[in-house]
Amino acid sequence: MASTQTLEKIYELIAPLNKRSVELGPQTTFASDLQLDSLTVMDLVAEIEDEFDIVLPLNMLPDLETIEHVADAVEKIVNEG
Amino acid sequence: MDLLDKFDSMVALRASLPFEKADPFTVVMDEILSETEAMIDGRRTILAGTNNYMGMTFNEEAMAAAKDAIDRFGTGTTGSRSLNGTYADHKLLEATIADFYGMEHCMVFSTGYQANLGMISALGGKDDYVIIDADSHASIYDGCSMGNATIVRFKHNNVEQMERRLKRLPEDAGKLVVVEGIYSMLGDAAPLKELLEVAKKYGCMTLVDEAHSMGFCGENGRGVAEALGVEHLVDFYVGTFSKSVGTVGGFAVSNHPKFDVLRFISRPYIFTASPPPSIVASAIKAIEAIKRSGNRRAHLWENARRLHAGLKKAGFDLATPEAQSPIIAVYMPDIMLGTHFWENLLMEGVYTNMAAPPATPAGMFLMRVSINALHTPEQIDEIIKRFVITANKVGLELKPEA
DSSP states (O other), X not given: OOOHHHHHHHHHHHGGGOTTOOOOOTTOBTTTTSOOOHHHHHHHHHHHHHHHTOOOOGGGGGGXXXXXXXXXXXXXXXXXX | OOTTXXXXXXXXXXXXXXXXXXXXXXXXXXXXXXXXXXXXXXXXXXXXXXXXXXXXXXXXXXXXXXXXXXXXXXXXXXXXXXXXXOOHHXXXXXXXXXXXXXXXXXXXXXSHHHXXXXXXXXXXOTTOEEEEETTOOHHHHHHHHHSOSEEEEEOTTOHHHHHHHHHHSOTTSOEEEEEESBOTTTOXXXXXXXXXXXXXXXXXXXXXXXXXXXXXXSTTSOOHHHHTTOGGGOSEEEEESSSTTXXXXXXXXXXXXXXXXXXXXXXXXXXXXXOOHHHHHHHHHHHHHHHTOHHHHHXXXXXXXXXXXXXXXXXXXXXSSSOSSSEEEEEESSHHHHHHHHHHHHHTTEXXXXXXXXXXXXXXXEEEEEOOTTOOHHHHHHHHHHHHHHHHHHTOOOOOOO
């Protein structure tokens, strides 16, 4: 389970893309809740990578459906790094 | 459970497009009149979307060689390169391409798609990293999916973003950077010098796909890396016969001393039949012709610049600030206007490619025009004229320069 700190950081990065003003929580999904298109997702991934100084491999993306999934993945990569 | 139900949204999208008399996905070329004209549904049509950049599809030597090869070797090899599918001409074709690139080794694949699939999936092993441009061709993405490497993606042509990602990868890991010389949808060139220099700084091997630049970029037509003088930074080139070479097939070339081992590793090379003798024979002749086609190259660039300047002056919204290739892409504001435009332009007698997601980056809709070295200046002017007529007809707003 990801820390509040990681989640907050990710909410911050998503905020400017949250055009539909969806309330953000760990269970918020990128596709159905936020309705982000693939290009926006790509930009968001790049920002998350730069924020946490990690690489989020393309192979991993299909499994990351919710904000919590991403936060968990980020922490796992940071800890392994 | 009907397995095709999951495509219902695609069916609905297709049904919602306002085509009346023609549909870009079901166009039939009834007769090919020349490299630049065809009969489509009874109309004489200028072909401005065929990728036939060097106009080699009716090259006399290539056609004669293809016919002769059928007489001597039959219609097909019925076998893999690894079994009964290697004829003398397959070896000669590989030698011809290696010579064209000034490199030691070449492998010929049955299509360009398979060349990328076969190279990237074989090179990118379990503990390796493959670093790709976000706008890469589907064959590069599919090569990544087929292999076992970790895939890292950077923003299109963004050297700085690529470097930031390379910095984060383990220093001693195997790394392959894959980029293209010209990107096929927008026709924009890559900053190969910077990209390849950074790749080398971080110890990566490099693969450059010159599918849409072979034939006319660089003094000898090897592609963008030659034009920019950075061929020494390229470990592997991938290319195709289905554009400038005027037939079908793909290849990879390299100076790597162990290159030939890939013939035993690369599944898209092994588990498919080799290209038929007629295709191999015509590819040899076309590549030889491309080598001595300096004038044709020059004329192609004149055509590209003429088309770009004409469309720009008329007020179309173009994807590149100048002609960076013979691909000139025109932005359409939305899918409805785009489909109307495409259809009406076809009725005016100009065939272009309607390009839509997922083939295009960033959800763009494009009229993608690609021209070739055998278009006359008059044909280029006709294309421009009919673009303007069509824009007026469908209500596409033009913004001519003041």
